[in-house]
Amino acid sequence: MPVSADPVLTDRDYIVGDGQRYPDLSGFPAPATMIFMLHLRDTTPIVARVYKSKRRVVITFGAISVEANLFLEVDQLDRLIAVLIAARTRLPGCP
Numbered sequence: 892m893p894v895s896a897d898p899v900l901t902d903r904d905y906i907v908g909d910g911q912r913y914p915d916l917s918g919f920p921a922p923a924t925m926i927f928m929l930h931l932r933d934t935t936p937i938v939a940r941v942y943k944s945k946r947r948v949v950i951t952f953g954a955i956s957v958e959a960n961l962f963l964e965v966d967q968l969d970r971l972i973a974v975l976i977a978a979r980t981r982l983p984g985c986p
Contacts, residue, residue, distance in 0.1 A: 898973035898974070898977045899973055903919070904977075906974070906981060929952055929957070931952060936951075936952075937950065939951075946964060947964050947965070
């Protein structure tokens, strides 16, 4: 997926490489009560439900036994896209 412009990251977005320290996030209030990890595989279903009137997208990873949902207002969707693009450009062989 070619990218036409450099993604703009906020002061709350981080790209961390191998061997780099994870950023200290202790100063941020916790917006969630649970932390989990989900490793996407080529067999993992991904569903994006678009709510036009609410300008929101809900992205669901997985199904029945393991499922994670992201509720993203349009500005946070744009932010997530920017972080993913910025991270991808740091991978070897990716433009």
